[in-house]
Amino acid sequence: MKLIYQHMLSFLLIILTTVAIIGYSEIAYVTNQSYSQNYQRMEDYASSLGSLAATDKKNGTLMLNANFLKQMEFVLRGDDLHLRIFDSDGRQIYPKTAKDLHLASDIYGILKQGQEIRIKNNNDSHSYMGHTNDPCTGVLVPWMSEHKMIGAIWLGARVKNVERPIAMAKQNLVNAFIVALTVGAALSLALSYYTTSKIKRLSIATKKVTSGNFDVQLNYKGNDEIDQLADNFNQMVRSLKQSDEEIKNQEKRRDQFLADAAHEMRTPLTTINGILEGLQYDAIPEDAKPKSISLMKKETKRLIRLVNENLDFEKIRNNQILLVKTSFNATKILEDVKMQLSQNAEKEHDEIRIAAPGDLSVYADKDRFTQIIFNLVQNAIQFTKNGQIVISGRRKDHATEIVVMDNGIGMSDEQMKYIFDRFFKADPSRARQGTGESGLGLSIVSSLIKQHGGKISVDSSPNEGAIFTITFFDEGFEQYLSE
Template sequence: MFLNPNKSILRKMLTSSIVTVLLGLCAVGLVISLFAKEYIVNSKSNEMIRQAKQVNLAIQNQTKPNDSFKEQLHFFDQAFDSRIWIFDMDGNIVTTSSKDEVNVGKVVSTEVVNQVINGEPAKWNQFEGLKEGMLSVAVPWGKDNDVYGGIVLHSPLKGMNETIAQLRETILWVTLLGIFFSFGVSSYLSWSITRPIQRIDKAAAKIAVGDYSERIQIDSRDEIGDLATTINHMMEQLERVDQEKRKLNQLRHDFLANVSHELRTPLTALQGFLEALQDGLIEEVAREKYYEIMYNETLHMNRLVDDITDLMKLENKEIELVWMAVDVQAMLSKLAFKFHPEAEARGTVIHSIMDEDSPQAYADPDRLEQILNNLIKNAVKFTENGTIKLKAMAVPSEKCVLITVTDTGIGISPEDQELIWERFFKVERGRPVKHKGSSGLGLAIVRELVELHNGSIGVRSEMGKGSTFEVRIPLYDN
């Protein structure tokens, strides 16, 4: 993958690496140069002091220069490649290793003389005006505690400039290699960082347009890998929220359509009947029938409004239960008697199966009756020339009362059994026209009320054979 040098990450990393390498190597080079020069001077001076002491060992028994004395100095001059001076106690140079003796009679500095007489070696150097620096050392000339003067060795610091130049050249090459290495490392690091960032940027761009299907594939376990994992999790959450939002919007759309339909039908009938009554088109004997139809239509609209109100209260958690012991069996008997006329009109028989234990539920009696009322009403509505069985029994192992409403009606298809609890959903497929017309809110309200009681509800059904609704409500604990 080619890296654009104009990208900020590469530029910043490359610049910082090169500047760091340059500053580091320059500092190291300067320190090495200074220490190298000092090291060379110290090493050379220590060596010359050792050589000067060897000269002293050779001439320590001679207090006055003679021909043999000079021959020895000349020998050491050739051996050590150093000029040798001999000075007396006053600092006067009495002889040298050079044959021309141009320095004889000159005086050594008082500071050097005093230091040598005190038995301490002295050293000094001179660089100005010379191609190579000149190093000088001085040691006492004498034997044991007898000091006759001093021995001076002068030697050029050969190779020091070349050594320092080689060091500088080496540092330069190391700097160039460091720059290339920094460029390579920075390029690789930038590539390893920008590649996942580009993937993250691509995913973020899709999120911006509402596409949450993209997933970032990054295997690294560093902070970028953690970021990619977090973004993937965020996209999963956003995708789930988006799906729920679309589903909710569809439910709202269905709700508005259902409510509009439910309201339009009775309102149209009421409008037609009222216009007929106003125009005097209905005979006196038939008016009672029309009034009854109009009254039933208003009841239907009231039930729809009540269902919507209950559903909104449940959704906003505005319903508070009044908890008490409820005789479920007595309640089922009451509801069986209530729906008997409607069931009989359809040729259906309602049986309330009695249990000797007469289980009691811990519930709100009004809301529990609303739950059972909706279930029995649906059973009557979709059962003709059949049987409806109502039963309640205690299940101590589950600490609940099991209430079942079983009918031999038209049943519910398997694909609809998971959807009947959804708000505003209406089971219309496979139903005769005479069974249609509900608002689709009844079972949604039932489920919310059951869950509000900390209970559960389920259904078992088979098309053409009937359905069984099972409600579990907490058992009253004496």
Template sequence: MNIRSKLAWTYVILLIIGIITISAYSILTIRSFMLEEGARDFERDTEALALAAGSYSKDGTDFAEKIRKEAEFSGYEIAMYDSSGTRFLAFPDSVFTNEGTEIEPKLKQELDRNPGEPVIYNTENGEKLISYIRLQDPGEKTVYARISQLKSVYYAVVASIRHIIYAGMIFSIGAVIIVSYFVARYISKPILQLNEAALDIARGNLDREIQTTRKDEFGTLAESLNQMAVNLKADNEKLKNLNEKQSQFFADITHEVRNPLHTISGALEMLELRSLDQEKKSQYMKTAQKQIGRINRLFEDIKSLQRYDFDQSFLSKKAFDLSRTIKDAVNAYQPIAQDKGLEIKTEVDGDFIVNADPDKIEQVLDNLISNGIKYTNEGCVKVSVERLYDHVRVSVEDSGIGISREHLSRLFDRFYRTDKARSRDKGGTGLGLSVVKSILNAHNEEIYVESKPGKGSRFYFDLPVSRQSFK
């Protein structure tokens, strides 16, 4: 049974139970009310008939005929008793055939104590209302009267009302069934749509969009499913890109390791030659050591990147003087720059207290200055710092070969090289700028680049100023 049928039948059953309960309660309430009203009317009629019977008895003429007419006119069963409590007149006779002709002594005593006040018998299981009364001003013969009537007379009105209620109940049930169908259809339609959409999404159809104008919980759920599909699609794209990058990453690692290993293998083969002179041996040894160092730097960079990717607590931020860190980094690379005929300039005026990890920022500066020296054949590398209210901007600018526009978007990808052969010749691992980006991202900062081929490049980033600087 589908959800639409379940909703419809649940709604129908609950409403039918409610209608039947209300109808039964109404019938029982009306029945009880009619019987109570009938009992009060019966008591009043008893007193009136008793007065009439007393006057008829005094007249003495046509007493039986008058009682018969009263019985026919009122619809009551009437019996008359003399002073000894013996019945001498009854109408209709057939009703009293199986009843005794004497009034019970206890009842007779009670009637004698309260003349003119009826004693009514109205038992729950009895078929009749029965009333006995002693006439207040009896005649010579008539002293007591007995009046009775079937309860079904009072229930006749209830029966008519009951038929009306039953007809209304049947009509209501029919209306409920029809309304339930449309209500269940209205409620279940979005559920079925949501189920179908969820199945489509589960099957991978992430372009599926649920169209609905409803503003209730179903509309909210539809929007949630649409958003979930959008998020899943975005996540799938990310996973796809990540998978592609991972595949490329492993391919690059294989390529990066294979080349130095091939060089080391060739150097070792040459060192096995006995005819090789000492100068050549020394040259091949240096070549092998250089390649081993290159592999070591490669894996150190990979280790660093892996830590940056998965360790959220590798930073140790504190307030430190950025100008001193820059001077230390520049001093470390001065000999290398001088050997290449380059100049390293600094434009750092004053102290700049920033809040960051000093060791990681020093690593960033090392990578940027090192790259500037590597890719600059003549001119200079300049490191500058400028204050931007609550931040400082650090720039490393060179007059080197520059970078083409098509490479800028992927410049910080791992193992990405603008010129693979030349980059490898310069001893790079292809991970330096990726390390720089990872460190700055961990600081919630970005690395930016401006470059033109043949005119050099400028890398810059921002760091937050420490609160100490505002004191």
């Protein structure tokens, strides 16, 4: 069953159930009122006749005149009421019948105690009143004088007359039920359409997202649960769009990396292959062989470095390396890195300068700390020409801060967003020129610092250089954050 019909059925059941409960209560009330008023009216008549009977008696015997009673019955017939009168022994004395009629003993016993008896339907009662063609409802009222029963009267009315208001109430209920059914169907259709239309919009939007359209956004004005669901849907789609864009960017960077890796590997492999062929066919002079072997060794190291960086990154990313952290002097490491990269800096006409105290304590894995500083400085040299690279360090509260600053080509905000991602290169043109790196250096740096429980940040603008700030916390103050 469709949701709109389920909603309609629910609304209709609620409306009709409410009408039925109210109608049942109304009918019960009208029924009770009709019978109560009828009993009260007949009891008033009986009390009036009882007063006459109590004053018109002789030796405890009723002396009501038969003609008076006939006249009284004639008057009562205008209200469609019937009466019967019984003496103190429970024998019917009016109207006269050929058969000697008496009240049942249990009924007589109740009346003798001065209690009235209300009979809702004489055809359902076991009283002497017996069965009649038209069922009657009425009262048996004892007439008392000086605490003794001197007689009793039965006053009855046709049940159909008493229940006429009840029948009208039932008819009104049927009419109300029909009206409620009609109006309820229209209202439930409108409300169901309004509710399900929102859900239908969500369903259509979901299909669009499934087909790959992440620009879908739902408009909503209310603040009910479906509108909240629409808001959550919009947030989900925005997140999916971001994720999709990120995946596409990662795919582009991966493709770029594969192209760069192939380019970087092809050059040394071509060089090595050419030298080997020259050696094989004695095409290289003897005096040039040492230089050729040296070049071949250099290109081989380049290939090894490219492979090692990939393997190293995978190990770091999968937490497969063991950090042995100790406290040592970071300044000495900074000096060693400066010395190792001095030749590379000279080729780019760069100057490396250290701005740190002679004894700068840091708590880290010494080898990995060296790798981090080496990669950061190497990255600064790569993007700086005829410039200066400053490595500074200082102590902070329970931490050591190292800053690598250059005045090279810098980066845009978009580039900084992905600078620590795998395969990303801030200047892809360098890869085409054969001078670019693999795009893994800063990813390795970021992963290593996070495993140390440290922090790294970058601040840069195009053509204004870059500032990389890393923080290593002291033992017990590390800040391990989930990726």
